[in-house]
Amino acid sequence: MTDQDKVEAALAELQGFLGDRATDGMLHRMAYSRDWSPRHKQMTDLPDIVVIPQDTAEVVQIVQAALQYELPLIPFAGGTGMGGGVVAWKGGIMIETKGMNRVLEIDPENMSVTVQAGITIWELNEYLAPFGLWLPHQPESKRACTIGASIGCDNDSTFGVRYGKILDCLTNAVVVTGHGEAVRVGHRKASFSSTGYNLMHLLVASEGTLGVVTEATLRVVTLPKTREVRGWVFPTLIDGAQALERILASGLSVESAHLNCRQRLHFYTHAYRENYGKEPEIPDWAESILFLSFAGDDDVVDFGLGKARAILEREYRAELVREQEIVEGYWDSKHRLAFIPFKQKWPDSQRQKKFGSADVGVPFGRLEEMYHAFIEIAARHGQQILGMTVYNESPNKVSPSISFAIFVDDSTEETVQKFYWYVREMSLKAVELEGTMSTYIGDGDRLGGFNEREHGLSYQYMKKVKGLFDPKNIMNPGKKFESRWIEP
Amino acid sequence: MAEFPSLLEFADDIYTCNRTRCGFCREECPVYRVKRLETYSSRGRMLVARGLMEGILEPSVEVQDLMDECLMCGYCEARCALNNMDVFSTVRQELREAGFASPRHERTSAKILDEGTLFARPTPFRRVGTVPLYLGCAYQSKPHEVKKIVSVLEKVGIDPLVSDEVCCSYIVGAIGFKDEFGEAQARFRQVYGPHLEGEILTVCPTCTATLRDEYGLKVKNAVVAVAERIQEMDLKPLNKRVTYHDPCHLGRMLGVVQEPRQILEALGIELVEMEHHGIFSTCCGGGGGVLDVDRDLAIEVSKNRIRDAAAVGVDTIVTACPTCQPTLLRGAGRVANELDMFVDVLDLWELLDEALES
Numbered sequence: 001m002t003d004q005d006k007v008e009a010a011l012a013e014l015q016g017f018l019g020d021r022a023t024d025g026m027l028h029r030m031a032y033s034r035d036w037s038p039r040h041k042q043m044t045d046l047p048d049i050v051v052i053p054q055d056t057a058e059v060v061q062i063v064q065a066a067l068q069y070e071l072p073l074i075p076f077a078g079g080t081g082m083g084g085g086v087v088a089w090k091g092g093i094m095i096e097t098k099g100m101n102r103v104l105e106i107d108p109e110n111m112s113v114t115v116q117a118g119i120t121i122w123e124l125n126e127y128l129a130p131f132g133l134w135l136p137h138q139p140e141s142k143r144a145c146t147i148g149a150s151i152g153c154d155n156d157s158t159f160g161v162r163y164g165k166i167l168d169c170l171t172n173a174v175v176v177t178g179h180g181e182a183v184r185v186g187h188r189k190a191s192f193s194s195t196g197y198n199l200m201h202l203l204v205a206s207e208g209t210l211g212v213v214t215e216a217t218l219r220v221v222t223l224p225k226t227r228e229v230r231g232w233v234f235p236t237l238i239d240g241a242q243a244l245e246r247i248l249a250s251g252l253s254v255e256s257a258h259l260n261c262r263q264r265l266h267f268y269t270h271a272y273r274e275n276y277g278k279e280p281e282i283p284d285w286a287e288s289i290l291f292l293s294f295a296g297d298d299d300v301v302d303f304g305l306g307k308a309r310a311i312l313e314r315e316y317r318a319e320l321v322r323e324q325e326i327v328e329g330y331w332d333s334k335h336r337l338a339f340i341p342f343k344q345k346w347p348d349s350q351r352q353k354k355f356g357s358a359d360v361g362v363p364f365g366r367l368e369e370m371y372h373a374f375i376e377i378a379a380r381h382g383q384q385i386l387g388m389t390v391y392n393e394s395p396n397k398v399s400p401s402i403s404f405a406i407f408v409d410d411s412t413e414e415t416v417q418k419f420y421w422y423v424r425e426m427s428l429k430a431v432e433l434e435g436t437m438s439t440y441i442g443d444g445d446r447l448g449g450f451n452e453r454e455h456g457l458s459y460q461y462m463k464k465v466k467g468l469f470d471p472k473n474i475m476n477p478g479k480k481f482e483s484r485w486i487e488p
Numbered sequence: 489m490a491e492f493p494s495l496l497e498f499a500d501d502i503y504t505c506n507r508t509r510c511g512f513c514r515e516e517c518p519v520y521r522v523k524r525l526e527t528y529s530s531r532g533r534m535l536v537a538r539g540l541m542e543g544i545l546e547p548s549v550e551v552q553d554l555m556d557e558c559l560m561c562g563y564c565e566a567r568c569a570l571n572n573m574d575v576f577s578t579v580r581q582e583l584r585e586a587g588f589a590s591p592r593h594e595r596t597s598a599k600i601l602d603e604g605t606l607f608a609r610p611t612p613f614r615r616v617g618t619v620p621l622y623l624g625c626a627y628q629s630k631p632h633e634v635k636k637i638v639s640v641l642e643k644v645g646i647d648p649l650v651s652d653e654v655c656c657s658y659i660v661g662a663i664g665f666k667d668e669f670g671e672a673q674a675r676f677r678q679v680y681g682p683h684l685e686g687e688i689l690t691v692c693p694t695c696t697a698t699l700r701d702e703y704g705l706k707v708k709n710a711v712v713a714v715a716e717r718i719q720e721m722d723l724k725p726l727n728k729r730v731t732y733h734d735p736c737h738l739g740r741m742l743g744v745v746q747e748p749r750q751i752l753e754a755l756g757i758e759l760v761e762m763e764h765h766g767i768f769s770t771c772c773g774g775g776g777g778v779l780d781v782d783r784d785l786a787i788e789v790s791k792n793r794i795r796d797a798a799a800v801g802v803d804t805i806v807t808a809c810p811t812c813q814p815t816l817l818r819g820a821g822r823v824a825n826e827l828d829m830f831v832d833v834l835d836l837w838e839l840l841d842e843a844l845e846s
Contacts, residue, residue, distance in 0.1 A: 025550055027551055027554055030536055030544060031525070031536060035509055036509040050527075078511055080510065096524070101524070122515065123515065144511025340568060342570055343569035
């Protein structure tokens with residue numbers, strides 16, 4: 001059979017049980033041709049078929065059809081990924097997972113919810129709010145991002161320093177593997193398990209290369225009564241990180257902790273000037289800004305803020321940002337999402353230029369070193385710096401997950417390639433500093449193969465794991481073990 | 489390249505959307521809520537627009553159907569600074585010029601051009617008065633409602649003048665029939681000529697937005713005029729608990745969000761807000777000509793809006809639009825068994841009339 005014959009035969013089979021929820025219509029293929037990753041503005045990756053299943057049983061049938069015709073399967077969710085994880089650059093069947101968006105069980109007594117994986121985080125939290133509960137895994141893409149996407153990408157969470165990321169909430173999952181079988185992994189509603197191998201952990205950051213996650217059980221938490229957010233500026237970058245460590249060591253429970261470099265700080269002051277027509281009282285010596293939030297009962301939050309302020313200002317020469325509007329603007333962009341895209345008053349509105357990031361992770365003692373490397377590497381590749389944000393993603397630890405963002409000129413293939421050269425060099429530097437190439441974007445179609453430089457022999461074991469779950473390599477091929485941008 | 493040359497004017501918006509993919513416009517797009525496919529969301533349509541602009545996609549019945557299934561409700565533009573609606577209008581115009589237009593839309597346009605009205609009206613309402621009041625053809629087809637509106641306006645001290653009028657022809661423009669819309673506008677100006685210089689009072693939100701934005705006229709929606717006077721009125725308190733559905737044109741496009749709420753408060757009505765309200769309200773299903781071309785989709789959209797009301801525990805929706813009310817009522821009937829309740833849909837004017845009875 002030719003490739004086209006396979007597509008036509010697979011489509012006929014898929015339409016047999018999905019009806020018009022399986023299509024090869026060009027306009028649908030076009031609508032699934034991009035994610036948020038940097039690439040030439042006219043670049044298009046068209047899947048051959050788009051399907052929209054409504055439950056696990058239908059996904060099983062879809063995988064079986066793909067197996068029969070040896071067609072790639074790409075699970076699509078929020079479409080907000082910045083690593084090319086959902087682009088169909090090898091064609092195949094795009095599985096739109098957002099048709100699976102039902103809440104299957106709410107169990108307030110056990111503070112647990114079981115959902116189909118295509119529900120968005122925003123939608124789930126709206127569902128949970130009347131129960132006084134919420135899912136604290138909160139990526140900035142939560143309006144569009146689904147539970148399945150969070151599992152697949154292991155994306156960042158605004159509240160990682162208190163609650164961790166999706167894995168800290170996930171207790172159980174159903175995955176349809178490359179064998180066409182639905183497999184339950186995890187420990188039901190229990191928080192941990194020491195029996196067997198923890199296969200559920202393998203799904204996190206697997207980017208759909210092991211299977212399609214169709215259901216998830218999540219431990220949710222009580223909605224806090226109140227929340228306060230503040231910002232402090234520091235004379236050095238590392239002061240901000242060390243001050244956070246000191247606050248955590250004092251016993252305070254910090255809900256979110258984001259450290260931004262001087263360039264990033266300037267975006268917020270720029271927005272303030274534009275919005276309010278006056279100069280903020282940020283001292284010239286400010287090299288970084290740390291935003292902290294505290295949440296819980298009023299008196300505890302008050303105490304936390306007071307204690308944090310005492311530590312930061314007395315021990316670290318930090319200065320509180322007096323213009324709370326700057327802090328609220330930051331919070332609008334990170335948590336409330338109370339802004340209109342492309343209308344922000346800061347220069348990274350993406351209206352004129354797109355941004356892209358190297359999302360490396362380094363141990364916190366190497367932050368300053370990585371930051372200087374960022375400035376130097378970006379300059380060497382002729383890239384305009386947007387800035388650095390350090391998210392902290394492990395409960396009660398300084399645990400840097402870093403966005404080293406630059407503006408990407410996507411007008412030509414060559415200028416886009418320059419961005420990936422920048423990513424390549426930043427990734428190598430992070431490994432040299434005992435860190436990792438990616439902390440929240442994933443391998444996507446950029447780091448596969450090249451990431452062997454980080455993993456060494458364990459990369460070969462990863463390949464074997466892939467073969468175990470997906471022997472015919474139909475699950476999101478071209479990702480994790482192959483790159484179209486960075487040579488190994 | 490450039491199958492659709494006029495889209496090149498929007499190339500920057502299209503590429504900005506295509507490469508960004510934030511998805512703010514997606515989840516609450518009323519059509520996406522029903523279809524759950526990216527293609528039907530604003531960002532999906534922006535990729536389709538790029539396909540047309542670059543010649544990756546050819547004009548076809550499928551593309552026409554997709555574009556016809558946009559409610560033009562403006563939700564996506566409320567969430568984004570790009571000009572999505574202008575892009576979709578342009579695509580509709582280009583499709584029409586390429587020979588792809590729904591026969592139902594052709595009939596609608598022809599009817600408006602032939603008869604000056606979209607809806608059958610028994611006897612056109614006329615009234616001698618001092619303040620020009622443009623009713624529009626939807627209200628002109630509802631003599632019972634018009635009687636109440638006029639009665640309310642009289643009681644708040646407005647002396648409406650209702651003269652000869654023809655349809656504002658919003659729908660002709662919205663479905664992409666550019667030349668016909670130009671023709672319809674010329675006729676409107678001829679018929680309504682004596683009142684074009686001063687302020688015109690309007691009741692239909694769609695007419696209000698069209699006369700302001702497409703004709704450049706000075707208009708005031710009568711809801712605003714009533715809200716300005718409501719505090720001075722002797723009102724019978726109405727013992728009701730309701731939610732308010734912001735019509736897209738009235739709330740999102742004209743910014744009339746607080747005034748209907750002030751009226752409800754003055755009427756002693758307890759208001760419970762739905763999740764999507766104000767400028768982020770969601771369409772009733774009756775927008776953009778979708779009712780004409782895909783009635784099932786329109787009903788599914790209206791059912792979702794009824795579910796929104798039921799989700800906040802109310803059994804009555806109040807609105808202020810001659811399209812929203814019947815469309816939502818249709819959805820309420822279809823979803824009553826599922827919800828095990830009938831959500832009634834009342835016109836704000838009906839409540840005002842009741843409260844002002846004394």
